[in-house]
Amino acid sequence: MTEKALRLGTRRSKLAMAQSGQVADAVSQVTGRPVELVEITTYGDTSREHLAQIGGTGVFVAALREALLRGEVDFAVHSLKDLPTAQHEGLVVAAVPVREDPRDVVVARDARKLTDLPRGARIGTGAPRRMAQLNAYARTHGMEIETVPIRGNVDTRIGYVRSGELDAVVLAAAGLNRVGRIDEVTDFLSVDTVLPAPGQGALAIECTADNAELVAALAELDDPFTRAAVTAERSLLAALEAGCSAPVGALADLLADRQIVKEMRLRGVVGTTDGSTLVQLSTTGPVPETHEAALALGRELATEMLAQGAAGLMGERAQ
Secondary structure, three states, X not given: OXXXXXXXXXXXXXXXXHHHHHHHHHHHHHHOOOEEEEEOOOHHHHOOOOHHHXXXXXXXXXHHHHHHHOOOOOEEEEEHHHOOOOOOOOEEEEEOOOOOOXXXXXXXXXHOOHHHOOOOEEEEEOOHHXXXXXXXXXXXXXXXXXXXXXXXXXXXXXXXXXXXXXXXXXXXXXXXXXXOOHHHOOEEOOOOOOOOOOOOOOEEEEEEOOOHHHHHHHHHHOOHHHHHHHHHHHHHXXXXXXXXXXXXXXXXXXXXXXXXXXXXXXXXXXXXXXXXXXEEEEEEEEOOOOHHHHHHHHHHXXXXXXHXXXXXXXXXXXX
């Protein structure tokens, strides 16, 4: 007799389905059980408002979590950058698999790079974080650009460039990788130019805390370095009391010496969306061995950023 299929809750977007399909295959391998995708529509998928207006934090996550708690699905896959920083009671992130490329990328007309865009170029992005850093970069490099708020899936966003409505759009490399469209990228943005969103490129596999057997099985997909990095990034975000629609960028990366990982560097940035003011700092410490150590790394950097005036740059503080 074949074992009952595990039900994986996923958003319906092409990207969500692609990343959930990859996780389903991996979970099937470690559990020996078939996995079926259960498509769930979230408020973030149906609302036409800009993410900054609907609050950003959790709009893509709430419906999946409700389905988990009601027992309609066994586990769910989220883009980690969509998860609220506060732990949800009754649920546990059982695995954070190896992270994809965390960088942001440009898809521009005529295969242009960011630095080749024409004067006055219109660049589309839904993220205040990207707007702040792109505008700051343009200011310091004598470029004239206009950042335009957009929403929609990958097809919609790239469509604005193909139709000539925009000169370029900025997207996450990880998403384009997962839907097989990375070859459309015209420029990979260095993290020195644009720091990604906290957790960008990483996935979170979540299930109910009381399902010990499934928690243990999913834990085999966990990557401790990715988990430590995203924990530090999200701790920074939480300590700044900012939601995922705030103009905050963060990236923790490992510093290695001859293949031996020695330290973790955490970089953070917060700025006004027009790019006129940025607070950008970094800290380096031993690779966190525990969840608490990773949280502490993020909190320490946030404290320094707040001391430099970061709080005043985030507009409305997240509730």
